[in-house]
């Protein structure tokens with residue numbers, strides 16, 4: 542089992558690697574710039590080199606970058622879509638420069654248009670953003686969402702359509718967020734519900750294309766379509782749910798990354814330890 546957390550780049554990009562090492566992560570996720578701003582400095586060659594060297598030394602694998610939250614590749618508003626494509630292209634460039642394995646992005650929102658039109662726009666935007674970039678070793682992961690508002694990708698069918706639609710030009714796969722599944726109404730916290738979602742993932746996307754699981758408990762109830770992460774085992778999903786998830790034979794090769802809150806210092810380490818304990822005892 543490979544497990545890690547989302548770590549902070551405060552101070553310097555390479556701090557994410559050192560922080561992940563201190564916590565005892567096998568893998569980690571980070572932002573490569575401010576996730577809530579459009580302006581992002583591209584890292585210098587020296588910063589990238591320091592990041593890569595630290596990561597090499599500690600052996601973290603895989604390294605995932607989560608894209609900016611403002612990006613909406615599915616937007617029907619031309620200006621926002623163009624801005625999103627340019628920002629996502631810079632995300633791709635940073636991920637490549639840092640040697641990341643995965644760039645995780647939410648599919649965007651379908652406001653003022655049909656969902657299938659928005660899905661097509663998202664596919665086209667992904668391809669345009671990546672045009673001409675050599676994406677060696679970098680896979681774009683589309684993350685399922687909690688179903689809030691007109692957000693796309695809460696249904697596995699929508700995720701599958703985007704992943705498949707872009708795959709003729711790009712290396713694409715899925716990132717599954719457990720709290721988003723739960724909020725969307727997938728009963729991933731029960732034995733039967735977990736089997737059902739694994740069956741659907743395999744049938745619609747292929748389990749071999751599920752590259753990251755965001756392991757998060759949920760403050761919001763099943764089917765609420767509200768995205769509120771909670772510490773592992775302390776939310777509405779509960780400990781047993783995560784015991785089943787981390788032990789599932791079909792999920793053994795998938796890395797787990799916690800995006801749980803830090804309410805008190807040490808919460809990230811405690812969530813990591815909880816995941817390891819649930820896998821063993």
Ligand SMILES: [Zn+2]
Pocket residue numbers: 607647684
């Ligand atoms: Zn996300």
Ligand SMILES: [Zn+2]
Pocket residue numbers: 684718755800
């Ligand atoms: Zn997530």
